[in-house]
Amino acid sequence: DAGVTQSPTHLIKTRGQQVTLRCSPKSGHDTVSWYQQALGQGPQFIFQYYEEEERQRGNFPDRFSGHQFPNYSSELNVNALLLGDSALYLCASRQGQGHIEQYFGPGTRLTVT
Amino acid sequence: AQSVTQPDIHITVSEGASLELRCNYSYGATPYLFWYVQSPGQGLQLLLKYFSGDTLVQGIKGFEAEFKRSQSSFNLRKPSVHWSDAAEYFCAVGPVMDMGRRALTFGSGTRLQVQP
Numbered sequence: 001d002a003g004v005t006q007s008p009t010h011l012i013k014t015r016g017q018q019v020t021l022r023c024s025p026k027s028g029h030d031t032v033s034w035y036q037q038a039l040g041q042g043p044q045f046i047f048q049y050y051e052e053e054e055r056q057r058g059n060f061p062d063r064f065s066g067h068q069f070p071n072y073s074s075e076l077n078v079n080a081l082l083l084g085d086s087a088l089y090l091c092a093s094r095q096g097q098g099h100i101e102q103y104f105g106p107g108t109r110l111t112v113t
Numbered sequence: 114a115q116s117v118t119q120p121d122i123h124i125t126v127s128e129g130a131s132l133e134l135r136c137n138y139s140y141g142a143t144p145y146l147f148w149y150v151q152s153p154g155q156g157l158q159l160l161l162k163y164f165s166g167d168t169l170v171q172g173i174k175g176f177e178a179e180f181k182r183s184q185s186s187f188n189l190r191k192p193s194v195h196w197s198d199a200a201e202y203f204c205a206v207g208p209v210m211d212m213g214r215r216a217l218t219f220g221s222g223t224r225l226q227v228q229p
Contacts (some may be wrong), residue, residue: 004156033216042117042203042219043157056216059179090156092217100145100164100215104157 002027004093012111013081018040025093033102034066034072036052038090049074059113078110086112115140119220126194127228128220134189134223136204144206146187148178148215151201160202163187174198199227 005024011020025032031050035043045058049068068074072093078085088109094103116139125130138144141195145164161172168180178189187204201224205217 017176031215035217040221042205042221043217045216045218050215092157094215101159101162102215102217104149104160106156109154 002094004029004091004103006089006091006105006108008108009106010111012113014113015083015097016081016083017081018050018077019081019110020056021078021089021091022091023074023076023091024090025072029093029103030072031094031096031099032072033094034074034090035077035090035104036060036087036094037090037107038084039087043090046076054058081110081112086110100107115206115208117146117206117218117220119202119204119223120219121137121223123224123226125226125228129193132189132194132225134202134204134225135147136187137219138187138204138206140183140185140206142171142209143182145209146178146180147205147207148176148187148189149203149205150174151203151222153200157203160189170205182190192207194225194227196227196229200226201225209222 007022033048034046037043049055052068063079065077088107090107091105094102147162148160163180201216201222203222204220207217
């Protein structure tokens, strides 16, 4: 049973560029959340997707957007990259919106130069 | 707004010694409570969780945590630390109500170093 998978593992981008990160949830899970973890910090909630719609959003600008596909996989898009967007981006999935326990993927390390 | 405080940024213990990592939360009601562990370059692994009932919860790898409502605390403990326990530990809270909004709020983490 595959857990949460994310791609790519590492990514280097230049300021002003756009990036897309991908996440496949754990088998049987239909709800996906994205978190940003800056160096030396705890993860911060970006947004959550369920039934292909954004259901909850944290305190992040509109440059951060997402998508969920019919197979429950998800993408995180960040436009106009800033140096401060450098972080580990974690995807978490769970079974149903009401379920509280979340399973995290290994993350994508984004470096903006 | 909810918040989680982990007062200890960095803790060093000797292998075989006991461990306690502190976590305090601020929330409107008793939330769901979690401890996660993160090894270098890795994602988060759930150690244990508290939803309700017995305030002493057991987790994986020999960890336990005690929920104290009066102190708004959920401290993580282990009686004997192994070198492989060296990692970053995060306390997190999640809402009990509002089933559609299950975002977790994390503390800033405690880095555990284990001396031989």
